[in-house]
Amino acid sequence: MPEVRIEGYQHVYQALCNPHLKQSLYDAGAVIMADTLLTLHGEAHTRRRHLALRVFQRDFARHYERAVFPATVARTLGHFHGRNPLDLVAFGHSVTMNLTADFAGIDRSGDPEETDRLLRLVQKFGEGATMVHSTRDPAVLTSEVRLALDEYERDFLQPSLERRQRLLAEFARGNSPEDRLPRDMLTILLRNEDRLELSTDVLSREIAFYLQAGSHSTANATVHAVDELLRWCNGLPGRRQALETDPLFLQRAVHEALRLHPASPVAWRRAVTPLTLPSGVAVTPDDLLVLDLAAANADQTVFGPDSERFNPYRELPARRVQPFGLTFGLGVHNCLGRDLDAGLVAQSDTQSDDHQFGTVAALVRIVLCDLGAINEPDDPPQRDSDSVRGNWRRFPVRVRFPQP
Numbered sequence: 001m002p003e004v005r006i007e008g009y010q011h012v013y014q015a016l017c018n019p020h021l022k023q024s025l026y027d028a029g030a031v032i033m034a035d036t037l038l039t040l041h042g043e044a045h046t047r048r049r050h051l052a053l054r055v056f057q058r059d060f061a062r063h064y065e066r067a068v069f070p071a072t073v074a075r076t077l078g079h080f081h082g083r084n085p086l087d088l089v090a091f092g093h094s095v096t097m098n099l100t101a102d103f104a105g106i107d108r109s110g111d112p113e114e115t116d117r118l119l120r121l122v123q124k125f126g127e128g129a130t131m132v133h134s135t136r137d138p139a140v141l142t143s144e145v146r147l148a149l150d151e152y153e154r155d156f157l158q159p160s161l162e163r164r165q166r167l168l169a170e171f172a173r174g175n176s177p178e179d180r181l182p183r184d185m186l187t188i189l190l191r192n193e194d195r196l197e198l199s200t201d202v203l204s205r206e207i208a209f210y211l212q213a214g215s216h217s218t219a220n221a222t223v224h225a226v227d228e229l230l231r232w233c234n235g236l237p238g239r240r241q242a243l244e245t246d247p248l249f250l251q252r253a254v255h256e257a258l259r260l261h262p263a264s265p266v267a268w269r270r271a272v273t274p275l276t277l278p279s280g281v282a283v284t285p286d287d288l289l290v291l292d293l294a295a296a297n298a299d300q301t302v303f304g305p306d307s308e309r310f311n312p313y314r315e316l317p318a319r320r321v322q323p324f325g326l327t328f329g330l331g332v333h334n335c336l337g338r339d340l341d342a343g344l345v346a347q348s349d350t351q352s353d354d355h356q357f358g359t360v361a362a363l364v365r366i367v368l369c370d371l372g373a374i375n376e377p378d379d380p381p382q383r384d385s386d387s388v389r390g391n392w393r394r395f396p397v398r399v400r401f402p403q404p
């Protein structure tokens, strides 16, 4: 299949916003991704996205950051208490798995072994979703994903679904106020105020997709940001102090790390009809368009001659460029979790006491400022050799746990 690679910031930007290009990265992973929000196109996508956006009503991001996040982090930290060095990868995955499950609407008992089980299932879903990159036999992988789906549906989805159906029935009878309903995606999909056709299988895959979408990307982004910041601070206490005393600066530094480490270095698209891209390249539905997000984020014409370096003081061009570049995508499929994870971009008059910082900056702040993390001497972090994304397999840090 002919491949067309798109690299410059403007060209990737335009391709992401082009309504005649449809998602194609997950075609081979249909067993877990078919008919989920990320793979839908056109009217079907607009309608599903409209429904999903209902979860963000009534100041949801603030509620998530101020209520859901602190409780989930405190519980997870409790499970990791005393483990010194702390493996940031394990901690990050555990906390973000629980945060994402809260967002998706999957109830848990809070038992750490249950989190590990959910992580294992979601790992398998991710393997299935990116089947196109796998060297494994697709038939074997497909049956493993089906088994994982069965386990997730039986032990996680079904009990969560039944609890919400009971609460929705109480609400419909007028016996319970609306604000007693859980604020999560499963409740929104079950309530289905837009009356969309959602089969049981689609509902199951949609919630499984949310579990994937939010957890690993957030955990990996957190570890990349801590790594960048520890190296940037190395031996320079003034820099560490700047991060500890100025939460808006810390958030800005996290945005810079997000720019350098997009969760997926590429997005894939396919034209729905023959067309000519603004660059002058003609493409047909047979072509695979590889949108290189990592290259776009390192475009020197936009981010300056040191674009490949971590520089938390980076000045952006006057035109509307986000400090995290195209890491969260753009256009109709732009990341629904962006504001949750990256927070709002501070403006010149932003006050830190009323600001929404985002999950990644909040986690980095806990690790660096509250726990005082430093690299563990003689035990360097290790990259995941199976990942082309440069993610970390282990990231040991020495921390100061607060007294329980």
Ligand code: HEM
Residues within 6 Å of the ligand: 023, 037, 038, 039, 049, 100, 103, 210, 213, 214, 215, 217, 218, 221, 262, 263, 264, 267, 268, 326, 327, 328, 329, 330, 332, 333, 334, 335, 336, 337, 338, 340, 341, 360
């Ligand atoms: C650092 C963390 C994250 C990164 C880097 C990230 C990145 C992305 C990117 C690049 C896309 C677009 C993919 C494409 O156009 O092909 C996307 C879509 C999406 N993301 Fe995220 N994401 C992150 C966290 C989250 C979280 C926490 C959630 C949910 C709570 C989430 C939910 C979604 C959803 C639902 C979509 C699909 C939107 C649509 O198709 O309309 N993401 N994300």
